[in-house]
Amino acid sequence: MTIRIRILLDFLAVGLFVAGLAYWWQDNLTHEVIGTIFFALLIAHNVFNRRWYGTVKKGRYDPPRTLNTIVIAGMAISMLILLGTSILISQDVFAALALDGAFAVRAAHMFVAYWALVFLAVHLGTRWQMVMNVTRQALGIKGTSPLRTWTLRAATAIVAVKGVLATLEMGLGTKLRFEYALDMWDFNESTLGFFANYLSIIGLYAALTCYGLTFLRERKRRKA
């Protein structure tokens, strides 16, 4: 499969993940179907990237590579817990395999989802340069343009500010501490607002990671 299609599938997975967070916007079956397609995409994603796993023990680790590896391990652990708990609390798609009245498992499922969100954002940030390169090629963009660069930077700044506000509004810090995991967003009031909030949260942490890595690489290049 071409890298362009793979990246399109990655973005589809991001959309499905955020849709999964909007549990109270759907009925249970829809949530489970969205989650099942999401996990099918993740399995395919790991099959496409299987060679990476063979390189983990080889070569030297500088800070960017160390971060990349820790984040992929965090992704793997959080997504496996999310998948395992999904099956145990399923009411529709995997109901035959589920446990009865598994309240602790349900709480774990909701808790780990927000950690998976953070890992997802940072993971996207570590691969962002590649996403940009593939997008440039797909759009036939050659060379640089200050106007384009500054437009993209301004868009990133807007998303980042929105991401900070959304982090506070959605109580992400509290959710990550497992203090209050149920999302009581009022979808009758605004559905778009929910998606804009979580997508900007992903954008914020991805951008911080991407700029952080650029800084580290630049520092290494200057030292060399």
Ligand code: HEM
């Ligand atoms: C919605 C979830 C995810 C998104 C948006 C995402 C995004 C990406 C992107 C854009 C790339 C580079 C292009 C590509 O190969 O497709 C990538 C590479 C990779 N991803 Fe993911 N990913 C996700 C989930 C995961 C999970 C759950 C794992 C591990 C369990 C994972 C492991 C990897 C690995 C091993 C690579 C190759 C890394 C490298 O070459 O340095 N990804 N991911």
